[in-house]
Amino acid sequence: ETGVTQSPTHLIKTRGQQVTLRCSSQSGHNTVSWYQQALGQGPQFIFQYYREEENGRGNFPPRFSGLQFPNYSSELNVNALELDDSALYLCASGGIQGTQYFGPGTRLTVL
Amino acid sequence: GESVGLHLPTLSVQEGDNSIINCAYSNSASDYFIWYKQESGKGPQFIIDIRSNMDKRQGQRVTVLLNKTVKHLSLQIAATQPGDSAVYFCAETAIISGGYNKLIFGAGTRLAVHP
Numbered sequence: 001e002t003g004v005t006q007s008p009t010h011l012i013k014t015r016g017q018q019v020t021l022r023c024s025s026q027s028g029h030n031t032v033s034w035y036q037q038a039l040g041q042g043p044q045f046i047f048q049y050y051r052e053e054e055n056g057r058g059n060f061p062p063r064f065s066g067l068q069f070p071n072y073s074s075e076l077n078v079n080a081l082e083l084d085d086s087a088l089y090l091c092a093s094g095g096i097q098g099t100q101y102f103g104p105g106t107r108l109t110v111l
Numbered sequence: 112g113e114s115v116g117l118h119l120p121t122l123s124v125q126e127g128d129n130s131i132i133n134c135a136y137s138n139s140a141s142d143y144f145i146w147y148k149q150e151s152g153k154g155p156q157f158i159i160d161i162r163s164n165m166d167k168r169q170g171q172r173v174t175v176l177l178n179k180t181v182k183h184l185s186l187q188i189a190a191t192q193p194g195d196s197a198v199y200f201c202a203e204t205a206i207i208s209g210g211y212n213k214l215i216f217g218a219g220t221r222l223a224v225h226p
Binding site for chain 1: 119145147152153154155156157160200202207208209211213214215216217218219
């Protein structure tokens with residue numbers, strides 16, 4: 001077990017709705033990153049948070065946003081959901097230039 | 112759980128045989144590489160890592176080889192067991208800001224171990 005937890009496990013939303021996914025990072029790690037994994041593909045980097053600020057972003061539109069809290073927990077928010085947002089959303093925690101450890105993911109289905 | 116990697120290349124091996132999973136990476140400036148194992152319905156699990164100043168690293172039943180000349184990475188699993196059945200991803204790092212990095216994943220390979 002990595003010590004990274006995510007909630008909820010599964011979620012079903014409809015197009016146009018908003019969703020918030022949550023992550024609790026592993027103790028001692030100061031970054032949290034979010035990845036989107038579509039079925040049959042490798043995870044794609046969404047963004048990373050360090051000291052409660054966005055530290056880098058992948059090729060995702062602004063309707064994907066996040067927060068990191070002082071206790072290193074984190075949220076991923078997605079507005080105006082589209083069908084293509086259906087995926088497994090993974091949270092990973094890590095340190096500088098080190099391995100990132102993943103949580104179990106949240107499976108989001110957009111209908 | 113829902114399957115990961117429905118259309119990924121598959122490596123089928125007999126239990127007890129050695130497995131070799133290959134990966135090509137894209138960024139010659141990457142200095143850190145990681146192999147992950149992902150079982151159905153779960154997040155990627157760290158297996159082994161290697162820095163760019165090394166060409167080989169061994170763990171328990173696993174060995175990673177790095178060939179920077181051709182930008183190729185391989186994972187060798189000795190005495191493959193049914194519990195090794197999963198999708199395997201290689202990942203390279205790319206610096207984003209302040210020395211921190213993001214992971215860039217390869218396409219993945221499904222390993223199927225038969226008794």
